[in-house]
Amino acid sequence: MMKGLRWGDAVVVAVATALVTTSFALTYAPGSGPTQLVVTQAGAEPRYYGLDGSRTIRVDGAAGVTEIEIQPGRARCLRSPGSQGICEAAGWLERPGDMAVSLPNRLVLQVRGPRTDFDSMHY
Amino acid sequence: MTPEPGPADRRIAALAALAIGLQVIEAAIPSPVPGIKPGLANVITLVALVALGWRAALAVSLLRVVGASLLLGTLLSPGFWLSLTGALAALLVLAPLARLYPRHLSALGLAVPAAIAHTLGQFLLAWALIVPHPQLPLLLPPLLLAALITGVVTGILTTSVLADPRIQRHVRNSPTTQSG
Numbered sequence: 001m002m003k004g005l006r007w008g009d010a011v012v013v014a015v016a017t018a019l020v021t022t023s024f025a026l027t028y029a030p031g032s033g034p035t036q037l038v039v040t041q042a043g044a045e046p047r048y049y050g051l052d053g054s055r056t057i058r059v060d061g062a063a064g065v066t067e068i069e070i071q072p073g074r075a076r077c078l079r080s081p082g083s084q085g086i087c088e089a090a091g092w093l094e095r096p097g098d099m100a101v102s103l104p105n106r107l108v109l110q111v112r113g114p115r116t117d118f119d120s121m122h123y
Numbered sequence: 124m125t126p127e128p129g130p131a132d133r134r135i136a137a138l139a140a141l142a143i144g145l146q147v148i149e150a151a152i153p154s155p156v157p158g159i160k161p162g163l164a165n166v167i168t169l170v171a172l173v174a175l176g177w178r179a180a181l182a183v184s185l186l187r188v189v190g191a192s193l194l195l196g197t198l199l200s201p202g203f204w205l206s207l208t209g210a211l212a213a214l215l216v217l218a219p220l221a222r223l224y225p226r227h228l229s230a231l232g233l234a235v236p237a238a239i240a241h242t243l244g245q246f247l248l249a250w251a252l253i254v255p256h257p258q259l260p261l262l263l264p265p266l267l268l269a270a271l272i273t274g275v276v277t278g279i280l281t282t283s284v285l286a287d288p289r290i291q292r293h294v295r296n297s298p299t300t301q302s303g
Contacts, residue, residue, distance in 0.1 A: 004282055008223055009232035016235045016271050024264040097257045113257070 033073040034096045034111035042106035051075060051111065061105025068109060075111055077102065134293070135171070135179050139186035142167035146191040158245075158262070159269040162277055164191075165213065165237060169230055169281045174293045177218045184210040201253050205245045212244025213237040230285055231278030238274030242266050 037049040039059060049057065051073055059066045064081035074094045080087035080102040087107070090100030096113030128136070142164040154160050164187055172180035188207045192198040197206075216236045224233060246266060250259050284290055 004225070004229045004286070006225070006227050006229050006232060008227035009229050012228065012232040012235050013275070016239055016274070019239065020264065020267045020271050023267050027260055027264050095258060 033094060034075075034098070034113050035073075036112045037068070037070060037075045037093075038108075038110045038112055039068070040108040040110070049075075059105070059107060061102070061107055063102075063104035066102050066105050066107055075109065076100070077109060080107075081105060131175065131179070134175060135182050135186070138167050138171045138175075138179075138183045139190060142183055142187035143190040143194065146187060147194050150191070150195055156265075156269075158266055160273075162238060162241065162273050163280070165234065165241070165277050166281045166284060168210070168213070169217075169233055169237070169277070170284055170290065172217055172221055172233070173224060173230065173281075173285060174290065177214065177221055180217065181214055184214060205248060205253075208248040209241040209245040213241040215244075216240035229278075230281035231275065234278030234281055235271060235274035238270040238277065239267060242270035 033051075035051055037051055039047045039049065039057075041047075041059065041061060049070060051070060054071050055069075056078065057068045057070065059068065061081070066080040066087065067078040069076050069078040074092045076092045077087040077090060077100040082102050082104045087100050087102035087105075087109075090098070090109075093100060093109065093111040096111060099108060099110040101108050145167065146164040149160055149163055152160070167187070168180050168184050171183040185207075188203070188210050189198070192200075192203045192206065197203050214237075216239075217233060220228060220233055220236060224230070246259075246263055250256075285294060
């Protein structure tokens with residue numbers, strides 16, 4: 001045992017551990033998901049879709065049709081003309097800020113939470 | 124004529140030189156995760172705080188941040204501001220806690236809150252100004268966990284440094300000189 005420890009050390013370490021545990025719990029708990037899908041296409045106004053029901057939407061683009069599947073709280077690129085499947089590979093967009101991109105169709109899909117914020121391009 | 128540096132100035136300069144050396148060495152060690160490093164220079168800050176008081180700790184911290192950034196070529200870069208913010212946040216927490224040393228807290232009890240404050244301060248600056256991304260908070264819990272661990276490690280190191288008789292002579296209210 002280390003010499004010179006005080007009772008306050010135990011309190012401090014306990015509080016710090018509680019803080020770290022709480023931060024994990026708060027951050028990774030399933031919280032408020034995205035509520036809106038924003039479809040941005042080159043040369044067109046952005047289109048907004050609520051993420052409140054299940055449906056599929058089709059977006060015509062320069063290279064073909066991008067099919068977007070919407071479910072409550074999430075959306076994904078179901079089919080897109082890109083040969084490498086990059087748009088589909090983005091998977092379900094489930095957290096505010098997640099995005100999928102189809103370059104052939106000049107299309108960006110992004111889900112947003114209750115408040116509009118910065119996007120992942122900031123990385 | 125510049126005034127002659129007093130003994131306190133020389134101590135601060137010596138501690139700052141040690142801290143700069145530690146920070147430069149640490150910068151050369153590749154970190155598995157960006158944003159996580161041991162923070163060994165904080166040992167020196169704690170020694171300065173305990174031995175010479177919080178003004179000396181502030182001086183040592185500022186000298187370290189500026190001096191190390193000059194050597195590493197990061198002066199006024201984002202890394203410099205993060206370093207500065209972390210150091211100031213840690214001192215902000217340390218200043219009131221230092222009064223509890225050594226009666227109620229050992230160096231370990233100082234190092235852990237300092238490390239957490241360091242990380243939190245850096246994170247808030249990063250989130251507010253440098254990378255204002257809505258998902259950045261996802262990085263915070265692992266960083267805080269790392270701060271907890273590195274805080275314990277630097278706390279143990281500080282305790283053993285302070286236990287050295289050559290340091291002991293300079294420590295105010297050290298456990299050995301206090302009869303309480």
